[in-house]
Amino acid sequence: DGCRCPGSSGDALHAWITQMAQYAKVIAPNQLISAGGDGFLCQGPGGRCLGGDGNAFTEFAETSEALKRTFQQWMESQGVSFARTVQVAAVDVATYQARIDTWPQAVTKTLAARDAERTRLIGDWMPMHETAMAGIDKPLILMAFGVEASDKWAQRNQLFRLVLESTLQSKITTGSVFWKLGSVGFTAGHGDAREIVIPSAELPPQAETALRLIRAHATSLSSTPLVTSPPPSPPPSPPPS
Template sequence: MKHLVVMFFGALLFIFQNHGVLAEDGFMKTRGVQLVLNGVPYYGHGFNAYWLMYMGTDPSERVKVSSALREAKGHGLTIARTWAFADGGYRALQTSPGSYDERTFRTVLTRINTLTGVAYKDEPTIMAWELMNEPRCTSDPSGKTIQAWITEMASYLKSIDGNHLLEVGLEGFYGSSNPKKNPNNYPIGTDFIANNQIPDIDFATVHAYPDQWLTGSSYEDQVSFLNSWVSGHIQDAQNILKKPVLFAEFGRSLKESGYTTSQRDRMFTVVYSGIYSSARGGGAAVGGLFWQLLAEGMDNFQDGYGVVLSESSSTVGLIAEESRKLNEIRKKYARLRNIEKWKRAREIGRDRFWSGNKDNGTEN
């Protein structure tokens, strides 16, 4: 079975299907508030590693990419998110602040995979595209500028690639829909509700950094905020957007004053518990990606949030446990689908049997 890769313009995600549940390789779809792969609800668990493209271009460092992905797969992680863009320099996507090269934009979508011979836009190994990582427009807090940009760009991307899912790359901040939910009432020109209600946007994303957003506040206040942030976005995705929501970035920096591993563990637990509680009931939360995964020997990339899976810690244990729990949900849905397929096949076989007997005049 192929590994499923998810690419975003702000990042690139790989999904590893190492649990043996799915026997086919199709495009990721949405059905209501769920992600669906080959007819089975999909719940992903993974990480961010923005440096994969950077390391992959250097033959002497490429082993770190292989090592990180191997460790991730071994811990049951199913999604990796990394860069799929370049600023400045040769053939950059953003040639200068605010200026973009449409040729490069198209090149990313239509590039031929040298290993498979398939264009990215036709590659079922890719799950989804992200328009931009953490878009903001503080010059227009009304949100009209960002709303118009998302609408235009989403339509354009879908006109080139109609196979893959699309999301914005939002942090989850609210605009006029509910500004009081924002940390410190951040006015940044985006709106979790309005932006994700655009028809061409298939699922929502949320980031969570209470240690950055609530500087000066107590750790307990940050945990309380995170609880509300996670549960509130799941509820809004479920009841208002009626679309899936992916928690695409979260973590706690070891550079915080008084940092302990148990503090980071508690933050991870809040996010993971919210996702699992929703997922086991068929809700809108479809997974979480911690920031960020590092391989051994990458101290220069340590921004305070890095997790090295080979260095056993209580955090690594939490990550592996969430993998196990979400995998059990996937397997449950896969078993139910197999039962349904078996029942349909049995009914078809029975109908053919009686139809054949009737045609031969042998029915009783």
């Protein structure tokens, strides 16, 4: 999870992020700095969080609108604001996460029961962060996304397809990072339900679908520019006669 300061406006954590980013620039001036974080979007003045009790949101959300309200209230209570963080001068790269299983119980319970709601929420989550980047000339990366597979491989594959295709089509999002790729004999079997293992012989057949999605995405990346090409330069002026 990213850093959080539940119940606050986010001022304390914002000051700490600003101080640490500036210090990192002093000791490593050529290093690109990111603050990490979940990417919570707050609606208070100047992007500040409105506060609240982050432990209060445990009820099942019956409708999409109820889920949206619950999630927004919970984000406001976490004391960290994506919009404020990306404006820190020493932060070079804007990042956020989409690791649903770290979100409040009211959200995870609802999404576990309604898979279409998961797709809708993530489908909204990415453009919301792109909108928050208006006027900010920094790369935007979805730093971590994934689903605890268990018996939900089809849902995870749907999430991978959505995120990877959206990343390729976006003019703002620079890249995405999933959690995580593993290999038999090294990381497999360490209890991480989000892991995709190569080779996938020990996993359900749906795991091969996930690998195909990743391979296809990697192939597409090789021919996709990470940034928009600049306009062509005007022709030189003719020499004076």
